[in-house]
Amino acid sequence: MNADLAAFPDRETVADKLGTLGEADRAYLALLMENPQQDENLLEGLDLYLNRAATARFLNSLKLEKLGEWLGEAAPARLQIRLMEAARSSQHAAYGAFRAGLTRSGGLDRAYPKA
Secondary structure, eight states, X not given: OHHHHHTOSXXXXXXXXXXXXXHHHHHHHHHHHHOGGGHHHXXXXXXXXXXXXXXXXXXOHHXXXXXXXXXXXXXXXXXXXXXXXXXXXXXXXXXXXXXXHHHHXXXXXXXXXXO
């Protein structure tokens, strides 16, 4: 039964929420990030969203940068490295735009300050 709870929400739902990123979607995603058991669902949804953006006919790099910036600011420290890994997983411009926003947020530096 515990595995059933961790499987909700599915990656399509998370990808859709990341795509719209309205005020209600941000609250939903922030709640999702509070629960470490949901990390895989969040990251799978992010992967699907970035793949969709990479195969889209139109690349909305500003939207991808804003998503990266918001996730970098909102995500807890335990997710920062995994978010950066996702951003670096492809050389496509969609991933580059997401990575630029994530870097600009400074989330990784806040989570793991330089000595």
